[in-house]
Amino acid sequence: MKNSLKIFSALAILMLAFAGSSCASVKPYQKVYLNDKEMDLAARPLEYFCNNFQSYREGASGANGGKVGGGCGCN
């Protein structure tokens, strides 16, 4: 766990470098696959409930498009 920040940083840099170096200019009419609802870069609406419970049952939460605090969750 000590090296987790380094691992994460390396992973983030690797992904961004991959994205930056190999991005193609995709025209709107070429976005048939990208516009598919399953390709949304967000949690599904039904994940809302799961994410809500997991944010209470796990001390770590966030970066998932939901609430970032508040709520009791005390039971």
Next chain:
Amino acid sequence: MRVQLKISISTAIFLLTGFISQGQNATKQKLEKDTVAFKIEKLQESDMSILFSYYTQDGDNAAVTGGRGTEHLTDITSKIIVNIVLDEKRTVSFDGGFDHYSSASTDNIDQFISSASKSDTRVHGNIGYSIKGKNFDYGFKVGGSKEYDYNSIQFSGYISKTSLDGNRTFGLSTQALIDKWVIIYPQELRNQGNLVTSDQRRSYSLSPSYAQVINRRMQLSISADLVTQSGLLSTPFHRVYFVDQAEAKVEKLPFTRFKLPVGLRFNYYATDHLLVRTYYRYYWDNWGIRGHTASIELPYKINRFFSVYPYYRFHTQTAANYFKPYKEHESNLLYYTSDNDLAKITSHDIGFGVRYSPVEGISTFSFGSASRPLTLKEISMRYGHYTRTPTLTSNIISFGLNFTF
């Protein structure tokens, strides 16, 4: 001769600049034409989603009873989300719902008579307004929630800027939660005066995000939440038992907390039938928790309208500096908790979902000639089984209906 040369160079530069400028304008016009054509095709519709879930959990480390005892809980939740498109640019949204829970652990706040909060209903609602520009969107939302011992008011706003070709989006959102506790102490500690110094909690966040199209089948996003919290961050009816004294105290945690989760999403349309959705999050906070969360989802399209997706999620985190299990704290410590949500934990969540969404919709309902017909566009279901070490298991089943009108 020199004058002629100067004129020739100037003419060449002029023509070249004009050519480049014309080329750029042509490219820009083509791009705008593409974008405009795309926008005309994508008609905006008002929509409404109705979501339900049933959740049940059981474990043996309840924080109410000092890190041991039943954590049995059931929760029935319902939520409705309505987005009403006023015109090409403006949308008004509303979401609201309730969750009704029944909890064995909060029943132990008072170990002699059944506690008022052994079951409770939380109601919540938000109203929002958003403006969609050519490549620039923004909006805001206000709302609140209320339950027996906890009230919350929420404000949030966002802006997002999309590149002209629509392949890159930068977003920035912010959120403020102003919460107030109704202080309830464990029954045996109620004659000791004020055991906590505040009944308020404030949470503020700033969340930048960046999304990038990689090619026709791949896209990714990176997002972060910079969260700061202050106030009563402990729970006043959580007990802590000590190694060197018999009597319990109420949980005590620092007055402030700073959290920094960073998430990466990568989606890949692998074949005409199979997609890969992945997510990874690194979490850091100043209470000593470091966490890794990774998930993968494999939606498989049986046909154009029907898809199933198995998923798996893994999470691991270190314990907060202030956590120790039942009867392992020393009573002279400044902060202490035996809440296993802040413990060193590892969890696995496995499940599946189905989604049925025909292009023309499933069914249409009319409510007289004055109103627009309501079309049921999508039915979805999701089931998940969750296990956490130290021992906690839960199951959740959720259903969703999506309508357009």
